[in-house]
Amino acid sequence: ESHRDDSIILTDTVNSILPLNFKEPLLIGQDSVHLGACGLVSQSDPGSDSEGRKFSKKQQKRRPSMETGEDGEDRPREHPFIVTEPGELARGKKNGLDYLFDLYEQCGRLLQEVQRISKERGEKCPTKVTNQVFRHAKHNGCGYINKPKMRHYVHCYALHCLDTEQSNNLRRLYKERGENVGAWRQACYHPLVAMARENDWDIEGLFTRNEKLRIWYVPTKLRQLCHSEKSRDSE
Amino acid sequence: ESHRDDSIILTDTVNSILPLNFKEPLLIGQDSVHLGACGLVSQSDPGSDSEGRKFSKKQQKRRPSMETGEDGEDRPREHPFIVTEPGELARGKKNGLDYLFDLYEQCGRLLQEVQRISKERGEKCPTKVTNQVFRHAKHNGCGYINKPKMRHYVHCYALHCLDTEQSNNLRRLYKERGENVGAWRQACYHPLVAMARENDWDIEGLFTRNEKLRIWYVPTKLRQLCHSEKSRDSE
DNA sequence: AACCCGGGCGACCATCGGACGCTGGTGCC
DNA sequence: GGCACCAGCGTCCGATGGTCGCCCGGGTT
Numbered sequence: 001e002s003h004r005d006d007s008i009i010l011t012d013t014v015n016s017i018l019p020l021n022f023k024e025p026l027l028i029g030q031d032s033v034h035l036g037a038c039g040l041v042s043q044s045d046p047g048s049d050s051e052g053r054k055f056s057k058k059q060q061k062r063r064p065s066m067e068t069g070e071d072g073e074d075r076p077r078e079h080p081f082i083v084t085e086p087g088e089l090a091r092g093k094k095n096g097l098d099y100l101f102d103l104y105e106q107c108g109r110l111l112q113e114v115q116r117i118s119k120e121r122g123e124k125c126p127t128k129v130t131n132q133v134f135r136h137a138k139h140n141g142c143g144y145i146n147k148p149k150m151r152h153y154v155h156c157y158a159l160h161c162l163d164t165e166q167s168n169n170l171r172r173l174y175k176e177r178g179e180n181v182g183a184w185r186q187a188c189y190h191p192l193v194a195m196a197r198e199n200d201w202d203i204e205g206l207f208t209r210n211e212k213l214r215i216w217y218v219p220t221k222l223r224q225l226c227h228s229e230k231s232r233d234s235e
Numbered sequence: 236e237s238h239r240d241d242s243i244i245l246t247d248t249v250n251s252i253l254p255l256n257f258k259e260p261l262l263i264g265q266d267s268v269h270l271g272a273c274g275l276v277s278q279s280d281p282g283s284d285s286e287g288r289k290f291s292k293k294q295q296k297r298r299p300s301m302e303t304g305e306d307g308e309d310r311p312r313e314h315p316f317i318v319t320e321p322g323e324l325a326r327g328k329k330n331g332l333d334y335l336f337d338l339y340e341q342c343g344r345l346l347q348e349v350q351r352i353s354k355e356r357g358e359k360c361p362t363k364v365t366n367q368v369f370r371h372a373k374h375n376g377c378g379y380i381n382k383p384k385m386r387h388y389v390h391c392y393a394l395h396c397l398d399t400e401q402s403n404n405l406r407r408l409y410k411e412r413g414e415n416v417g418a419w420r421q422a423c424y425h426p427l428v429a430m431a432r433e434n435d436w437d438i439e440g441l442f443t444r445n446e447k448l449r450i451w452y453v454p455t456k457l458r459q460l461c462h463s464e465k466s467r468d469s470e
Numbered sequence: 471a472a473c474c475c476g477g478g479c480g481a482c483c484a485t486c487g488g489a490c491g492c493t494g495g496t497g498c499c
Numbered sequence: 500g501g502c503a504c505c506a507g508c509g510t511c512c513g514a515t516g517g518t519c520g521c522c523c524g525g526g527t528t
Contacts, residue, residue: 080477080525124458147516218359219517312495315506315507383488387506
């Protein structure tokens with residue numbers, strides 16, 4: 001589309017038809033190393049974040065064998081995360097939490113790349129990890145990074161950034177107890193809520209003030225948790 | 236529904252020339268309207284002026300397909316803007332540029348209100364003038380504020396904020412020449428591009444650094460203009 | 471081999487930022 | 500009153516942020 005009304009001098013077109021995808025290796029080990037392990041398996045209620053709302057119906061379709069578009073290859077899904085303590089490599093077909101957190105660092109680098117390119121082209125420059133960044137990741141061979149996953153664990157990464165020691169302790173504790181990832185993930189909320197309380201309930205500010213967290217949206221669930229705790233406090 | 240022209244809350248003794256609309260639901264922010272002290276008397280509703288028989292129109296355009304429910308009253312469109320010099324009141328069924336700029340200040344106040352409410356509710360808090368703010372405006376009797384209009388003149392307001400004197404001079408010049416609003420609006424781009432050049436082409440930064448501009452998105456057209464001028468420079 | 475737990479991530483949805491162009495208000499004659 | 504001009508803003512659109520739950524990988528029996 002063009003900007004008709006605004007046709008003014010400088011009709012030089014800002015040609016930005018190109019998809020924002022460059023080839024740039026910013027590979028980080030997408031490990032595969034299976035070591036150490038806690039074969040613990042114990043089921044504990046992950047608490048289900050039924051944060052959702054009403055219903056929705058949908059039908060998923062299995063990808064037909066026929067390749068659509070150029071893409072073609074069917075990427076196998078990533079190995080599930082398990083609770084590992086700091087420095088510990090996951091054993092078997094699992095990924096550890098250090099790897100999870102590294103994914104967030106990768107996204108940060110991907111964002112910087114997107115920002116540099118946007119600036120070069122005079123397009124608007126994202127300050128957060130947006131859809132564009134996930135798209136960029138995919139086009140750059142980082143297919144193992146995707147939005148639902150990254151959003152799912154943001155608050156875990158937040159705890160890691162804001163209080164690494166507490167995060168580490170929590171990991172050790174949950175590993176020891178043989179809790180699953182869901183349980184650990186749920187548990188990450190509470191220390192954050194406590195930090196928010198210490199900070200006048202400004203969870204947004206906690207994120208913004210931290211160099212690495214600044215680029216991540218505050219998860220809805222975390223914000224709501226802070227809000228209801230705050231209300232409870234003031235009663 | 237009454238119309239525009241109503242009293243404005245004056246700050247101090249300096250009165251306003253602005254035909255502020257009825258019902259200012261917002262707090263009275265001391266926006267420095269910076270109007271030249273033209274000793275105008277505060278304008279009380281002239282009654283005769285803008286109160287024609289505007290409510291006679293009742294017909295709405297119908298979409299062939301369906302009509303959206305909840306039919307509200309048909310609001311007459313606002314009077315067009317004309318190029319006025321600073322402090323000058325538009326005559327006839329027109330609105331002046333001081334009034335235009337005041338609309339931006341009102342939006343700033345509306346945003347503050349939305350922010351306060353969001354915070355109370357623990358919802359995410361907008362930093363920019365978003366759809367939500369326009370919706371809030373409508374629900375608070377500021378039906379004369381709407382997105383297309385506000386976005387259309389953002390860069391004019393930007394010039395006003397960043398270099399009031401240059402903005403004023405441009406207004407005088409274009410008024411003198413008898414140019415229409417469209418021409419004046421186009422002309423506002425150039426001084427901004429020049430300012431961006433002085434600022435390492437960081438138009439985003441110019442906006443962000445200014446207290447009042449920070450809440451407005453940089454218009455695409457302006458960003459593109461800066462980009463192509465920058466490219467031209469470096470050739 | 472069979473079972474089933476649990477979590478990865480494809481796909482959906484409300485809403486967003488952004489834009490166009492029709493409608494009709496307005497001044498002029 | 501009639502006409503021509505032009506700009507207000509209703510309305511559309513691709514893309515975004517956010518989420519849910521299907522599908523199946525993977526450990527256990």
